[in-house]
Structures are given as structure tokens and as C-alpha cells.
Amino acid sequence: MSITLGEKLRQAREAHGLSISQVAEQTRISALYLGYIENDDFRNLPGGIFNKGFVKSFAKAVGLDEQEALHDYAQLI
Template identity: 35%
Template sequence: MVDGASVARLIMNDSFGTRLRAQRERQRIGLAAIAHSTKINVALFEALERDDVSRWPSGIFRRAFIRAYAEAVGLDSV
């Protein structure tokens, strides 16, 4: 039997990108739709979901891009 605490531990063990992708999939939103609405290259969001931000801009732009993704999938961006 799986209890709520076990599920919470499983979720918390997932990477940041995995949790973002899971939320996007729960909302049934495609990456192309997010890229179109935010005007941010879909390849950057694909990389984010793989936890690869090596080609991402740094600083304020990185923060703004992640906020845009979070808002697009219905997460609190604060």
C-alpha cells in the first residue's frame, strides 16, 4: 500500500525538470504551445525538462524564462 507520505517522497526525489514536465503533462499542454505563447525557443524548454540549462542565458533572463514556463503550466511563479 502506498500512503500520502510515500507519494510525497517520490515526488520530492524527482528532479526540478521532471516535476515541471509532470505538471505540464497533467495540464495537457504541449511544449510548442508554451514556446509559442512565451516566444521562447522550444529547445530551451526541452532542455529544462531534462535538467540541462547549459545553453540557457544566466541571471535575470533565466529566472524570467522559468517563471514564464511555470505560469504557462499553472504553477505559482513566485
């Protein structure tokens, strides 16, 4: 079973001991949007380039490869 982008981000965030609120503060992305990303629920995000920016910033904040995260996101849309 393959791990989803949202799961990867959540696991990395938890491994760094960060809360959603802490990542939201660091990235300036709404905690609500970060929760949607962790749940792979991209329909509730603004869309387009904003989503890519959110994924990239989230990945960077939790120590994941940004380009790999964007690649995973591209596979979902």
C-alpha cells in the same frame, strides 16, 4: 527520491495536455530552451536573469507556483 524542477514542469505541462510547442508559443520562449529546462540542462541557456524569467514564465504557463519554481531553480545554481 526528490523530483527535479524540470520533472515538475514537464509533469505539469503534460497534465494540462500541452505540448512543448504550445508552451513555447504561449511564453515566447524557444522550444529548445524549454526542452533544456525540462531536462534540468541549464548550461545551454543564456544565463542569469534570462533563466529566471524562463523558469517563471514556464511555471506560470503550466499552472505551477512561480515563486516555488524560482526557489527550486535557485537551489540548482
